[in-house]
Amino acid sequence: MGALDECYYNVELQNGVSFGDCIEPETMVIEDSVRVLLQGLGEDINREGLRKTPLRVAKALREGTRGYNQNVKDIVSCALFPEAGLESKVGHAGGAGGLVIVRDLDFFSYCESCLLPFQVKCHIGYIPSGQRVVGLSKLSRVADVFAKRLQDPDRLANEICASLQQSIKPAGVAVVLQCSHIDFPDFQSAIFDPNHQGWVKTSFKSGSGVFNDDKADVWTDFFSLLKFRNLNAGVMNSRGLICKSWKMGSSDPAMLSAVSSIICSLGEDPSRKELLETPTRFLNWLMYFKNCKLDMKLNGFVRNGNFGLSVEEQHICSVVNLPFWSQCEHHLLPFHGVVHIGYYGSNRVINPVGKSLLQSLVHFYGFKLQVQERLTRQIAESVSSVLGEDVMVVVEANHTCMISRGIEKFGSSTATIAVLGKFSTDPTARAKFLQVIPNMS
Amino acid sequence: MGALDECYYNVELQNGVSFGDCIEPETMVIEDSVRVLLQGLGEDINREGLRKTPLRVAKALREGTRGYNQNVKDIVSCALFPEAGLESKVGHAGGAGGLVIVRDLDFFSYCESCLLPFQVKCHIGYIPSGQRVVGLSKLSRVADVFAKRLQDPDRLANEICASLQQSIKPAGVAVVLQCSHIDFPDFQSAIFDPNHQGWVKTSFKSGSGVFNDDKADVWTDFFSLLKFRNLNAGVMNSRGLICKSWKMGSSDPAMLSAVSSIICSLGEDPSRKELLETPTRFLNWLMYFKNCKLDMKLNGFVRNGNFGLSVEEQHICSVVNLPFWSQCEHHLLPFHGVVHIGYYGSNRVINPVGKSLLQSLVHFYGFKLQVQERLTRQIAESVSSVLGEDVMVVVEANHTCMISRGIEKFGSSTATIAVLGKFSTDPTARAKFLQVIPNMS
Numbered sequence: 067m068g069a070l071d072e073c074y075y076n077v078e079l080q081n082g083v084s085f086g087d088c089i090e091p092e093t094m095v096i097e098d099s100v101r102v103l104l105q106g107l108g109e110d111i112n113r114e115g116l117r118k119t120p121l122r123v124a125k126a127l128r129e130g131t132r133g134y135n136q137n138v139k140d141i142v143s144c145a146l147f148p149e150a151g152l153e154s155k156v157g158h159a160g161g162a163g164g165l166v167i168v169r170d171l172d173f174f175s176y177c178e179s180c181l182l183p184f185q186v187k188c189h190i191g192y193i194p195s196g197q198r199v200v201g202l203s204k205l206s207r208v209a210d211v212f213a214k215r216l217q218d219p220d221r222l223a224n225e226i227c228a229s230l231q232q233s234i235k236p237a238g239v240a241v242v243l244q245c246s247h248i249d250f251p252d253f254q255s256a257i258f259d260p261n262h263q264g265w266v267k268t269s270f271k272s273g274s275g276v277f278n279d280d281k282a283d284v285w286t287d288f289f290s291l292l293k294f295r296n297l298n299a300g301v302m303n304s305r306g307l308i309c310k311s312w313k314m315g316s317s318d319p320a321m322l323s324a325v326s327s328i329i330c331s332l333g334e335d336p337s338r339k340e341l342l343e344t345p346t347r348f349l350n351w352l353m354y355f356k357n358c359k360l361d362m363k364l365n366g367f368v369r370n371g372n373f374g375l376s377v378e379e380q381h382i383c384s385v386v387n388l389p390f391w392s393q394c395e396h397h398l399l400p401f402h403g404v405v406h407i408g409y410y411g412s413n414r415v416i417n418p419v420g421k422s423l424l425q426s427l428v429h430f431y432g433f434k435l436q437v438q439e440r441l442t443r444q445i446a447e448s449v450s451s452v453l454g455e456d457v458m459v460v461v462e463a464n465h466t467c468m469i470s471r472g473i474e475k476f477g478s479s480t481a482t483i484a485v486l487g488k489f490s491t492d493p494t495a496r497a498k499f500l501q502v503i504p505n506m507s
Numbered sequence: 508m509g510a511l512d513e514c515y516y517n518v519e520l521q522n523g524v525s526f527g528d529c530i531e532p533e534t535m536v537i538e539d540s541v542r543v544l545l546q547g548l549g550e551d552i553n554r555e556g557l558r559k560t561p562l563r564v565a566k567a568l569r570e571g572t573r574g575y576n577q578n579v580k581d582i583v584s585c586a587l588f589p590e591a592g593l594e595s596k597v598g599h600a601g602g603a604g605g606l607v608i609v610r611d612l613d614f615f616s617y618c619e620s621c622l623l624p625f626q627v628k629c630h631i632g633y634i635p636s637g638q639r640v641v642g643l644s645k646l647s648r649v650a651d652v653f654a655k656r657l658q659d660p661d662r663l664a665n666e667i668c669a670s671l672q673q674s675i676k677p678a679g680v681a682v683v684l685q686c687s688h689i690d691f692p693d694f695q696s697a698i699f700d701p702n703h704q705g706w707v708k709t710s711f712k713s714g715s716g717v718f719n720d721d722k723a724d725v726w727t728d729f730f731s732l733l734k735f736r737n738l739n740a741g742v743m744n745s746r747g748l749i750c751k752s753w754k755m756g757s758s759d760p761a762m763l764s765a766v767s768s769i770i771c772s773l774g775e776d777p778s779r780k781e782l783l784e785t786p787t788r789f790l791n792w793l794m795y796f797k798n799c800k801l802d803m804k805l806n807g808f809v810r811n812g813n814f815g816l817s818v819e820e821q822h823i824c825s826v827v828n829l830p831f832w833s834q835c836e837h838h839l840l841p842f843h844g845v846v847h848i849g850y851y852g853s854n855r856v857i858n859p860v861g862k863s864l865l866q867s868l869v870h871f872y873g874f875k876l877q878v879q880e881r882l883t884r885q886i887a888e889s890v891s892s893v894l895g896e897d898v899m900v901v902v903e904a905n906h907t908c909m910i911s912r913g914i915e916k917f918g919s920s921t922a923t924i925a926v927l928g929k930f931s932t933d934p935t936a937r938a939k940f941l942q943v944i945p946n947m948s
Contacts, residue, residue, distance in 0.1 A: 114589050146554050147837075149880055152927070156896075159925030160884035167922040168909075199880045201837055203909055206916050240586070283934035288939035291901070291922045396588075396642055439590055439640045443601035447593070455597075460732070468609075468644055475647050476917075481608040481732045484600030486593070493724035500731035 089121075092331040096124035099324035099331075099397065108357040109435060115395050116435070123398050126471045130176055130183070134212030141208055142233040151194065161197040163237065165284065167291050168205045172476040173490045174469050177247060178216040178340050180309040180347040182323070182400060183470035184247040185265075186213060186222070189295075191288045192230060193237040193276060196473050200234050208233070209241075216341070217335055219245045219307060223272035231274040238275030240288050242297060245270065248400050248466070250351065261413035264389065264402040264464075266308040269297060309347055317349040325349060355393040382495060383411040383484040384502050385421055388428045394467050395435035402432075403463030403479070404464040405445060408489065408499035409453040424449065438463055438482050446484035456487035456497050511561050530562075533539040533772040537565035540765035540772075541839065547762040549798040550876060556836050557876070567912045569626070571617055572773045574655030582649055583674040586641050586642035592635065595920050600769055602638040604678065606725065608732050609646045610889035613917040615840025615910050618688060621750040621788040622766070623841060624911035625688040626706075627654055627663070629893040630736075632729045633671060634678040634717060641675050649674070650682075651727060655784070657775055660686045660748060664713035672715040681729050682740060686711065688748040689841050689907070691792065705830065705843040705905075750788055758790040766790060796875050823936060824852040825943050826862055829869045835908050836876035843873075844904030844920070846886060849940035850894040851929065865890065879923050887925035897928035 079456045100120035104111045111117070158164050171188040192204045193458045212225040227241040246265040257393020276284050289297060325345035326336040334341060386406040394401050405428045430445045438461055446459040489495050538561035545552045545560065547681040552558070592603020599605050612629040631646045668682040687706040717725050730738060766786035775782060827847040835842050846869045873883045879902055887900040901921045909916045920948040930936050 118585070145837075147878070149878065150884070152884065152925075157887070157898075157925065157927030157931040159887050159900075159927070160880050163931075164880060164883060164926070165922075165924040166880060168919060169922065170919045171916050172918065194880065199878065202879070202906060202921055203912070203916075204759070206909070206919070283937075286934060286938055287924065287941065290938060290944075291903075291924075294946045396586075437588070437590065437640065438643070439601050439605060439607060439635065442605060443591070443593065446598070446600050457598075459600075462732075465643060468647070471644070474646075474915075475612050477613065478609060478611045478647070480643055481606075481610065483606040483728065483732075484593075484598065485605070486598030486600070490598040490604075494729060496724075497727055497731065500728065503731075503733045 086327075092333075093124045093128060095120075095331045096127060096328050097121055099327045100124065102324035103321055103352065103398070104435075106318055106324075107352065107355065114373045115437065119276065119396060119398060121481065122396060125175075126397060126399075126467075127332060130174070130470055131215055131497065133211045134333045136211040136214075138208050138211055138229045138233050142204055142230075143212070144199060144205045145491055146198050146234065147201065149194065149199040150198060151197055151479075158193075161199050163193060163195065163289075165191055165287055166199065166202075167191040167288065168202055169295075171206050171209060171291060172474075173210060173213040173265065174474070174476075175213040175215070175217040175219075175222060176470075177307055177309060178218050178334075179212065179217070179307060179344060180351060181329075181344055182309070182348070182351065183244055183466050184219070184307065185469065185476070186219070186246075186297075187241040187244040188213075188226070189221045189244075189292055189297075190230070191240040191277075191291075192234060193239075193284065194234075195237040196235065197450040205230065215327070216332065218340060219243055219270045220272075226276050227272040228321065235394065236275065238273065238277040238284065240285065241272045242279040242288075243270045244268075244295070245307065246298070247309060248402070249308055250312045265393070284435055305422065312347055312350060314343070314346050314350050315353075317346050318351070320345065321349050352393070352398075357434055373400075381411065382408055382498050384408045385424055386501055386503055388425050388464075390428045390432035390441075390461075391433070391438040392432040392438075392441060392463075394465060395437060397467040397471070400433075400467040400469060401436075401463045401465040401467070404463065406460040406462070406499075406503050407445070407449055407453075408502075409449065409456040410456045411453065418497075423452075438465075439479055442484045444481040446486055450486050453486070456489055456495075457484075458486070458496060459465070459484045460500070460503060462503075509881075511618075529918040532620050533774075534562075534565045534623060536575065536772045537568060539766045541565065543765035544762055544793065544839070545876075547759055548793065548796065548876065550836075552860055556878065558840060560837060563837060567840075568617075568773060570658055570912055571615070574652045574773045575781075577652045577655075579649050579652055579670045579674050579893060580899065583641060583645055583671075586645045587639050587675065588600040589638060590644065591637065592638055599618075599634075602635045602640050603783040604634055604636065606632055606728055606732075607636055607640065607643075608632040608642055608729065610736075611731060612647050614651060614654040615915070616656070616658040616660075616663060617911075618747060618748055618750060619659055620785060621753070621792060622657070622770075622785055623685040623689055623750070623789070623792065624907050625660070625686055625748065626910065626917070627660070627668070628685040628687075628736075629654075630685075630720075630729075630733055630738075631667065631671070632681040632732075633675060634680075634725065635675075636677065636678040640889050646671065648845070657770070657773065659781060660684055660709065660711045661713075664711045666714035668715050669716075671923075677716065679725065680712065681718040681726065682713045682732065683729075684711045685709075685736070685738070686748065688750060689843070690749055691753045703854055705832070709748060709907060747760065753791060754787055755784070755787050755791050756794075758787050758794070762790050764786065793834070793839075795832075798875055823849055825849045826865055827944055829862075829866050831869045831873035831882075831902075831904075833873040833875070833877040833879075833882060833904075835906060836878060838908040838912070839876075840907040840911060842904045842906040842908070844902065847901040847903070847944050848886070848890055848894075849899040849901075849930065849943075850890065851897045852894065858909075864893075879906075879921055883923040883925045887927055891927050895928070897936075898925075899927070899930040899932055899937060900925045901941070901944060903944075 097120035100123045149161030151160040169189045173186040174183045177184050188209050209226045223241045223243050227239045230239045245266050249266045322345045329336045379492045388405040391402045451458045463480050541561035541564045590602030592601040610630045614627040615624045618625050629650050634881045650667045664682045664684050668680045687708050690707045763786045770777045829846040832843045882900045891898045904921050
């Protein structure tokens with residue numbers, strides 16, 4: 067039994083799911099497909115960091131789409147409780163007519179248009195009837211069943227709503243989703259736009275029963291209790307996620323076919339209308355992270371990169387909040403955030419040309435299969451060759467792989483530090499630079 | 508096969524864990540113990556809402572303490588990756604010396620002093636050495652192994668730290684925990700103190716290797732990157748959680764023995780020093796929620812409860828943010844939050860006596876095994892008997908059962924509404940009242 071085989075059991079433990087003692091055929095198909103994708107990216111599939119990536123990706127995808135095998139009826143039927151209400155002439159409360167809301171449920175789902183995970187903050191309301199209520203946590207569990215599929219947010223809202231209506235049979239159900247979808251790092255606009263955000267937020271709603279009418283007063287009650295979440299009936303929209311507007315190039319047929327195999331192995335039909343463009347979109351995303359040779363790209367940069375600064379080492383200077391995108395090589399999932407660079411220089415404010423060159427450098431190291439620790443070191447070394455030997459780099463990031471697999475740690479973020487020269491020996495220099503780093507939004 | 512038996516399989520599905528097809532003996536012991544506790548609370552263990560509570564509690568406790576059966580070595584060994592660092596004379600980065608931090612990991616743990624769940628926001632840092640790094644998500648998984656046990660936060664920090672040090676063998680590990688433990692609703696002080704919060708927050712830290720010295724510069728680097736979390740080395744403390752200072756009364760021997768059985772069934776030794784007082788503390792908490800007869804208590808209240816208000820129905824008046832504590836009857840876990848009451852009255856501001864009477868009423872309905880929908884209805888009906896037929900009640904709450912079981916929806920909250928009289932027919936009246944409700948902190 068090889069090292070890889072020995073790891074299978076442990077990896078299953080890590081992911082918190084077990085599909086049995088042997089790897090299922092669907093998992094193996096996904097593994098094979100991921101190998102095709104890695105090779106298409108110009109990667110060596112046998113290097114240490116990538117060796118188990120196909121298995122990790124396969125497990126994560128199957129775990130993340132486990133909703134296909136779950137049944138809402140089973141979840142709800144054991145958790146309907148008799149609960150007295152009021153006579154309707156007196157008012158509405160308890161098991162007859164009092165609005166019940168569960169707010170701020172965090173999920174992730176896989177976007178059916180591009181196969182990347184998107185975050186969902188879900189708010190659910192329902193109006194009990196028939197003198198019974200459902201266990202509050204079941205609203206979350208039902209939403210999770212539909213989130214854990216290839217989804218479109220509009221359909222996700224509708225499916226959660228319809229299935230709760232059908233299984234609880236209340237007077238009405240309201241579902242509001244706030245979705246955050248990663249934006250496409252379009253070189254022409256996004257990258258050099260300092261206001262460009264990594265995520266694009268959209269909101270969706272769905273109602274049944276008394277919530278069927280968008281203008282119904284119950285919607286006002288519901289939105290009143292979602293206040294301070296920047297939500298009201300007006301901001302709702304039903305346009306699709308941002309990825310639908312991504313510009314598409316052509317893709318390698320073998321890679322396209324590999325993505326289709328993955329979709330198939332998750333139990334979906336790649337010829338379903340909404341999935342037809344998915345392999346192309348996913349590959350257009352993925353190919354931004356194609357491995358390319360360092361020297362080829364950096365030659366010109368280093369030669370022209372003196373930034374107009376003398377190397378007089380007087381002050382600690384800093385350039386903060388340079389955005390980056392990258393792709394985690396362990397899980398083939400996006401991570402993105404900001405890079406802060408500290409150095410010793412003669413002027414505290416770097417000129418626009420210098421900043422734009424640093425931004426290019428950050429993007430150069432971001433746009434490949436990466437780990438954050440390496441990205442930080444590479445940027446530091448590279449900056450050092452331009453700005454001198456005393457350099458400090460801090461990378462702050464949100465990793466999709468921290469939310470979209472078993473661990474689901476919404477709100478977590480990572481920070482990595484590289485210190486060169488004086489910054490590695492002088493704690494006061496480090497502290498000074500760290501003080502100027504703004505709070506990560 | 509009875510209805511209860513039929514549900515076993517489904518409940519397992521709901522909890523997201525399967526201990527096999529048959530119920531394990533430890534689970535059955537916990538179920539029996541919970542029945543003893545419910546009877547000690549004066550509850551009918553056969554009423555619909557409680558019938559499956561023993562099984563739900565048993566499953567939740569076993570799932571919530573699953574860390575006893577997990578092995579850190581298995582988790583980490585498959586996720587150590589070779590990663591180039593810098594030569595130490597150049598600086599520290601990558602797999603040799605660059606600080607790596609994962610922030611804001613949300614967990615819950617069961618307090619070994621009182622058996623109630625407490626929330627943990629965990630920040631972990633480590634300094635790689637030996638040209639290798641660990642997969643970032645593994646820091647979260649390792650922390651979870653120790654969180655999912657009966658814990659003391661100080662020991663939790665130490666165990667996470669020591670096990671990461673041992674399994675990764677880095678230059679050092681730093682762990683900072685921000686814990687929120689439910690406060691004891693002491694009738695003498697807390698209840699009538701409007702500033703009293705439901706949670707008490709404390710922070711703890713642990714360091715190994717280069718973090719062994721509390722004054723080491725690396726701690727400054729670490730805390731610099733935790734800024735805006737109200738954290739610095741100074742606010743750390745190692746005093747225990749709030750429950751250690753709870754005043755203790757005597758408890759029923761059969762109930763004490765039942766709690767000891769539960770502790771035993773989780774794989775712990777009830778005679779371990781730190782666990783000796785746990786059954787007494789837990790029962791002192793639980794007995795606050797003993798069922799008592801409504802008429803007996805409310806008689807005096809209603810007679811004296813005219814609040815000095817005439818029943819002239821002019822304005823919508825409101826009393827907001829009345830705190831309450833309650834215990835979820837489905838999971839035997841705390842939920843707490845605030846109650847907002849709207850009514851028609853002649854003066855917009857209620858006098859202190861009136862507010863204090865409303866607060867007593869809220870506590871009366873809170874301190875029992877409850878569901879939020881019923882609590883809302885009962886408060887509304889009761890308020891209506893004093894303040895007239897036009898009453899609206901909104902209850903906003905955080906449910907421990909929404910974080911401390913399979914679903915772990917940190918940050919979620921619930922809202923329930925009861926509307927009587929005009930409020931049930933007039934959407935404008937509802938909207939007016941809902942507008943005055945402040946954002947839940």
